[in-house]
Amino acid sequence: MNERDRTAQALAQLLQSEEPEVTAAAGDLTGRHLVRAAVVLRHRNRGRRRTLAVGALTLAGALFVGGWLSSDLRGGAVDLSAALSGATLVAPPDSTARLELADGARVELSPDSRIQLGETSDAITARLASGTAGIVTSDETNRRWDIQAGRFNVSADPGGKLAVAWSEGSGSLLVDLYEGEAEVRGPMEGDEVDLHPGQRLRVDAASGRLSLTPLIDAELVASVKPSLPVEDREAPAAAVPSSPSPTTNVPAGGVSVSWSKLVSKGDFDAVLAAAERRGVPACLRSCSMDDLYALALAARYSGRSGLASQGWNALRSRFPGSGRGAEGAFFLARQAQGAGRHAEALRWYNAYLSEAPGGRYAADALGGKMMATARSSGKAAAKPIARAYLELYPKGVHADGARGILGGR
């Protein structure tokens, strides 16, 4: 156990010991009564609600068949519980369209944007075929939003505000997060970025370049506007550049910020610039483990795969046996797999899994190993790994892939 874990454990114990057995008799009685009353009321109203729900679904069918949706998106807000039938919604070419779902969530589509909505018990799903969608998720129903854009998936928590722009042609994705938390996953395992309020993620799928920067206008964050970011209103996804925008610098006043912190803020350019000032070869030889890890991550997220590779290799040779060194193997595997070098990827996945069998990327590594084996040696060779994966991670992100391998010939 390291010092951080020891600190967290001690603080957790302090929080546990602090727990007073406060008698909440008054609160208990009120709450108990309240929840019982809520059940009675809900049961009483159930019949009426069911009738309304059936009515809404029937209407949805009629709207879809009649092609009413695309024409009526023009202008004001419409109740789009109907839209959850799976119809593709198209905003008119000359104005934005605002949709409002029954749970209070709102969507604003820029002109010509196309989106398809659906729902599961846990999430509202959206497939953004093209254009820009500003989304205000509802925390009324506690459902997250899963927004698919090409091969990317943006998962936003309930109660969040964000804008997603996608261009199929250029393979460019932009995500601005104003409120809440979001996670963006790419097509490869390990391609996931946590977004925090006030951050902008840009990905250029063609070059693999990714940048995570603060939103330029901080007031946008403070005002928490649900509408689209100003600069993306007119030409949403096409305007997404393939190069990263300028990022923040080291704060004025000479306060030094750790590279790890800069990476967590998404300020990759600052880390790369600092490494270059120090001299990259010297850093690879003598930087601390944390700095080296941060440098490799910054390089990876900036699309500088050569430098990232050097960083991971230096981390492994200088800090063998460390958790960070093991993660270096995982990222080298990712890089090799992304470049189609499956045999090499397999070697690195095996290295990671033997060095960190319970590591935080263990599930992704096993899934990656399964896919790399299937690609390099065929599905038959990957079957034992698929079985192991399903046994360990039956609900994992590769579970469908594993089932496909086991079900295939």
Place this chain on the structure above:
Amino acid sequence: MNATSSAPPAPQNLRPFPASRLADAELVQLVRAGREDAAGVIWDRYAPMVRRIVRRTLSLGPETEDLVQEVFLRFVDTLPRLRDPHALQSFLYGIASRVAISELRRRKVRRAVGLTPSGVLPDIPVAAAEHEAREVIGALHRVLDKLRPRERVVFVLHDVEGLEFADVASAMRLSESTVKRAAASARRRLAVFAGGEPALHGYLHEHGVRRIGGSA
């Protein structure tokens, strides 16, 4: 003797199985059927757990009971979406965590405009009356307040409540890897922030932390 004389005892001798001893899944089905007494049993069974999470996540305050009630009202409202009635506890963990996250975000906004979380002066009752203990507890809550909402809830559910990552992920409807990253980030930030709270140093030293505020 007539054969009918050996008939089973009359039904009035049978008592219904006490609702307080029903399994979670049975209670869920009864609530779905509109039985408010079952809702009362669920309240009795889980209100202490929900109260604990709300307190630990949000620090103690007068709004605690309001939020506990909000959790249960949301539970009644969203019950039709509970697919597996056996997963009642996890379902409540999830609602409690989302209510806590919403409240933490609201507090952040209030703090940003110069108000205390509730808009009134803070009144944090602590069990230990001693001044030193108060200082330690106060410092602990200041440190926790600096975590991001998701990190704080993950820390409470995993490190304090002892839930497995998979269970936290299921309750919060996040991927396990996201939860693990939030937990790691929470630990990293807790260590750093604890370094800035001298009142915690003695306690941490006693618990074997050699380098306070330090790295791995």
